[in-house]
Amino acid sequence: MxxxxxxxxxxxxxxxxxxxxxxxxxxxxxxxxxxxxxxxxxxxxxxTLETLPEVVRAQWGGRLIRAWDEGWLTQAERLGDRIGAACLGAASGQTIVAESTTVLIFKLLRAAIAARKGLDSSRDELVVLRDEFPTDRYIVERLAEDHALTVRWVDAPRDAGITPELAAEAVGDRTIAALFSGVAYRSGWWADMPAVTGVVQRSGALMLWDCSHAVGSVPLELDAWGVDMAVGCSYKYLNGGPGAPAWAYAASRHHAELRNPIPGWLGARAPFSMTEPFVPADGIRRLVSGTHPILGMVALGDMLDEIESAxxxxxxxxxxxxxxxxxxxxxxxxxxxxxxxxxxxxxxxxxxxxxxxxxxxxxxxxxxxxxxxxxxxxxxxxxxxxxxxxxxxxxxxxxxxxxxxxx
CATH class of the missing domain: 3.90.1150.10 (Aspartate Aminotransferase, domain 1)
Known part of the structure; x- marks a missing residue:
């Protein structure tokens, strides 16, 4: 049949x-x-059946460690800018490709806790859907446990997701940050992202969007919507392949207060100084921890060509x-x-x-x-x-x- x-x-x-x-x-x-x-x-x-072997042969095999100076060191930022321009409605310098969705959500949410608690120690709540993707819930619960915070759970209909009305009922003067999916992983609900963002921010909290099911699927305008931070994987609609590195967006207005909880050498201002204490890089690169997964970026770059064309x-x-x-x-x-x-x-x-x-x-x-x-x-x-x-x-x-x- x-x-x-x-x-x-x-x-x-x-x-x-x-x-x-x-x-x-x-x-x-x-x-x-x-x-x-x-x-x-x-x-x-x-x-990608051709480009991946070619990167292995010509760049890794042919240029070896010289390839870092010939483009690899800036690859995460260049791909991030392409994702930002083609898919996120984000100006350059605000998006970077690094690690996994899980790690990047943890980093940004932990940075949000540090930033907001530093301004107002009475804030002690994180807001998330009860039926949110498991990883998102697990991270929120662990951070709440580690920092003596309260999780404010939001219940949404099974065929829907977060709405401005539900967000307004959950956030308040104790909220540090809210974590919601732009497109819900189960129902496919596309949230009214600018309206929800506005509701959260008017409470004095930060808005973190998980855009794993949104990026490359629906048009996003993160800059225009005033979004604080966003994360998404690259193996769904961005076709980066299994285990491909994720991406993170942070509005430039937050870069100075963005404290990476997992500082690493490539996130340092002078990564090759080696002996100096850690000083974060300027801009979005401060969110990087470990070495860029170069081979994992190849298929993602190929797919961005298709998205940019279409x-x-x-x-x-x-x-x-x-x-x-x-x-x-x-x-x-x-x-x-x-x-x-x-x-x-x-x-x-x-x-x-x-x-x-x-x-x-x-x-x-x-x-x-x-x-x-x-x-x-x-x-x-x-x-x-x-x-x-x-x-x-x-x-x-x-x-x-x-x-x-x-x-």
Missing amino acids: SNRAPSVRAAELDAADPLAAHVDRFVPGDDLVAYLDGNSLGRPLRR GMDAIRAKSVLLTEFALSLVEELIPGASLASPRDAARRGGHLTIDHPNAARAVESLWAEGVIPDFRHPSGVRIGLSPLSTSFAEVERGIRALAYALA
């Missing part, structure tokens, strides 16, 4: 797709019928069409499913979740057949559609196969 010819509607959508040429630039996969998990791990570009507005337009098409197929073919995502496309990111009692067994069987959605406990099927690598015909194959498996 999953290999049937595409419907007239799918064929028409693919024929009219201005980004259709990008789809064939990705590695197709040996047994792949439909990939519906681009919001978990993006597919590699064919180009433009985030066009990517978002296709994303809306993909999720609307998938939702129409779910409603037509899977009557026993319930939507656990926003029905309003303006509040939905690049993925949607449906609940069905047979979800776990269906997803397990589909993976063996080359149809790959994502299971989320207890009964959710998450359908992640990366616009540059996904066709409408592929979506249709995947949803038809899912309907058959669930039934």
